[in-house]
Amino acid sequence: MRACRHEPVPHTPVWFMRQAGRSLPEYLKVREDIPMLESCMRPELVKEITLQPVRRHKVDAAIFYSDIVVPLKAVGIDVDIKPGIGPVIADPIRTFEDLKRLRPLEPDDVPYVTEAVGLLVDELGETPLIGFAGAPYTLASYLVEGGPSKNHENTKAMMYGQPELWAALVDRLADITSAFLKVQIEAGASAVQLFDSWAGALAPDDYRRSVMPASAKVFDAVASYGVPRIHFGVGTGELLGLMGQAGADIVGVDWRVPLNVAAERVGPGKGLQGNLDPAVLFAPTKVVETKAREVLHAAQALGTSGHIFNLGHGVMPSMDPDALSRLVAFVHEASAR
Numbered sequence: 001m002r003a004c005r006h007e008p009v010p011h012t013p014v015w016f017m018r019q020a021g022r023s024l025p026e027y028l029k030v031r032e033d034i035p036m037l038e039s040c041m042r043p044e045l046v047k048e049i050t051l052q053p054v055r056r057h058k059v060d061a062a063i064f065y066s067d068i069v070v071p072l073k074a075v076g077i078d079v080d081i082k083p084g085i086g087p088v089i090a091d092p093i094r095t096f097e098d099l100k101r102l103r104p105l106e107p108d109d110v111p112y113v114t115e116a117v118g119l120l121v122d123e124l125g126e127t128p129l130i131g132f133a134g135a136p137y138t139l140a141s142y143l144v145e146g147g148p149s150k151n152h153e154n155t156k157a158m159m160y161g162q163p164e165l166w167a168a169l170v171d172r173l174a175d176i177t178s179a180f181l182k183v184q185i186e187a188g189a190s191a192v193q194l195f196d197s198w199a200g201a202l203a204p205d206d207y208r209r210s211v212m213p214a215s216a217k218v219f220d221a222v223a224s225y226g227v228p229r230i231h232f233g234v235g236t237g238e239l240l241g242l243m244g245q246a247g248a249d250i251v252g253v254d255w256r257v258p259l260n261v262a263a264e265r266v267g268p269g270k271g272l273q274g275n276l277d278p279a280v281l282f283a284p285t286k287v288v289e290t291k292a293r294e295v296l297h298a299a300q301a302l303g304t305s306g307h308i309f310n311l312g313h314g315v316m317p318s319m320d321p322d323a324l325s326r327l328v329a330f331v332h333e334a335s336a337r
């Protein structure tokens with residue numbers, strides 16, 4: 001939390017996107033026979049899965065175990081997460097008529113989120129809990145395509161060809177996302193991250209015109225709580241400035257842009273999160289440490305604080321959890337002040 005506020009820190013804090021999940025044998029064990037989205041609705045299980053990587057890796061923050069499609073499911077969208085594929089939507093949203101199915105999210109739609117966050121903050125003590133949600137563009141891409149997509153052709157066809165429908169869709173999603181974040185903050189989350197994982201598919205002008213207003217609406221909606229707001233996407237090197245301007249306090253960076261360059265792109269006053277290439281974790285320990293040290297050095301462009309160490313994208317299921325634990329200890333040691 002001090003790093004988020006650009007205050008001095010004893011060492012650079014570190015957590016990993018997707019730190020909970022299939023890389024951990026203890027996760028596979030408790031998830032056995034329980035479908036992904038159902039697991040998100042069981043507060044005791046959510047608590048256990050969220051805590052697993054904190055216990056094992058000694059990371060500096062927990063990330064709430066849930067999924068970006070949980071609020072969509074909660075308002076009645078028929079969505080499932082298929083193992084090895086991702087979210088699949090039974091009836092994609094393509095018309096104004098379809099949009100009616102996307103009603104506002106009320107806190108009572110997600111009582112299990114309020115309960116799980118409450119259990120977690122009691123248990124976590126000093127360790128902050130990061131709440132999160134999917135950003136309007138990334139959610140829209142799943143809703144319009146009906147599932148994961150490489151080229152986002154239906155999404156972009158709507159964005160370019162039916163701009164009024166598109167604007168109405170991302171505006172509704174902004175409201176749902178804002179409500180989902182508010183539930184987590186009011187239950188005790190210390191910070192929030194908005195995942196616009198697939199925004200990197202967009203050219204800057206299209207992002208600015210067709211997506212940024214909806215994401216900015218989300219950041220505005222939670223601004224009064226004063227919790228740090230992180231904004232992350234993959235392949236967003238050309239969008240980093242705009243993603244900061246949308247209202248983030250900290251901009252997440254993938255591994256393609258060194259942090260000293262990212263610092264110039266986001267401008268002064270904003271923190272950075274990232275950005276070790278996740279695939280580096282498959283190399284020998286010495287290499288991981290050299291590459292991690294390069295990330296720490298590049299972050300010095302920010303000054304003494306304002307950097308949160310992370311991977312440039314999520315932990316992969318095939319990663320060796322011991323390599324992640326070693327990386328946490330290394331970052332703490334190498335950055336000790």
Ligand SMILES: Cc1c2[nH]c(c1CCC(=O)O)Cc1[nH]c(c(CCC(=O)O)c1C)Cc1[nH]c(c(CCC(=O)O)c1C)Cc1[nH]c(c(C)c1CCC(=O)O)C2
Nearest residue numbers: 017018019020021065066067068083084085086195197314
């Ligand atoms: C795009 C996206 C999704 N979900 C999420 C994003 C944004 C982050 C990113 O860019 O990776 C966000 C997410 N999903 C999950 C978390 C939990 C917290 C954490 O990071 O540890 C978070 C923050 C749990 C999960 N969400 C999912 C899993 C794996 C499901 C399983 O265990 O079977 C977990 C632990 C499923 C999921 N859900 C989604 C995908 C693409 C998948 C993977 C499908 C697969 O490869 O099987 C949609």
